[in-house]
Each structure stands twice: as C-alpha cells, then as structure tokens.
Amino acid sequence: MIQHQHKLRIARPTDNLDEITQMYISGLGFTLLGHFENHNGFNGSIVGHEHHPFHFEFTHHIGTKVGKVPTQDNLLVFYIPDNTEWLTACASTKQAGFKSVLSYNPYWDILGSTFEDVDGYRIVLQKSEWTV
Numbered sequence: 001m002i003q004h005q006h007k008l009r010i011a012r013p014t015d016n017l018d019e020i021t022q023m024y025i026s027g028l029g030f031t032l033l034g035h036f037e038n039h040n041g042f043n044g045s046i047v048g049h050e051h052h053p054f055h056f057e058f059t060h061h062i063g064t065k066v067g068k069v070p071t072q073d074n075l076l077v078f079y080i081p082d083n084t085e086w087l088t089a090c091a092s093t094k095q096a097g098f099k100s101v102l103s104y105n106p107y108w109d110i111l112g113s114t115f116e117d118v119d120g121y122r123i124v125l126q127k128s129e130w131t132v
Helices: 017-028 083-095 107-111
Strands: 008-013 031-039 042-048 054-061 075-079 099-101 112-116 122-126
Touching: 017 031, 017 042, 017 054, 017 083, 083 112, 083 122, 107 112, 107 122
Parallel strands: 008 054, 075 122
Antiparallel strands: 031 042, 042 054, 099 112, 112 122
C-alpha cells in the first residue's frame, strides 16, 4: 500500500536534458535535487522541492533520440488558487521559455493556462483549488 509519506517520481526521456532541466527550475521554481552522467548509458537530472512528496526525473539515453511528446494531452497540472501566485507562476513559466498554448482539452482553458516545454510536453497552471 502506498502511504502518504512515500515519494512519487515522474520520469520521462528528453533529447534536451540541460534545457528541460533549466526550464523546470526557472519556470516552476524547482531546485536541482540530483543529477547523474553516464549511469548505464543514461544522463539525467532530478528536479523538485526537497520536502514535496513528488519530483521529476528527466533522462537522456546517450546515442538515442526520443523525439517529441506522443500526444497534446500529456499534462502535469498544478493547482494554484491564489490569483497573485497564479499570475506570478504564469509569468515565470513564460520567462523560462515555456510556450503558452491552447489546451487540447478546452476544460483546462476555463480557469487555467497551458504551457508547452521544448519537448512538447504540457503543464497546466490551474487557478483553483483541487477538489475530489
């Protein structure tokens, strides 16, 4: 059984390891929690916040090309109910190089903004509380 104190790592490949790492650090305020080079043929970086129950791992398999995101509906959604914090997050995300796009699912455009990274993966900054 997964307990509340367990951590979640979301991992995905990229052909743009340095750029992606910097985008998520600068745009979302994450910190670099770890990195590795040539670990069984992989380079990678781990970003997030030390005390959050989740973090992101970006990897690059040396000598391979993974290409872009498989669909436009691959999303990371962050719920930011405070308007000032939401506006600040949107501005820093754009400044970090994320591209503002219309969401594939129009639901996310009602109370949020969707941004695409250099690999085509998308994040949604949703200006609301998350409710079950």
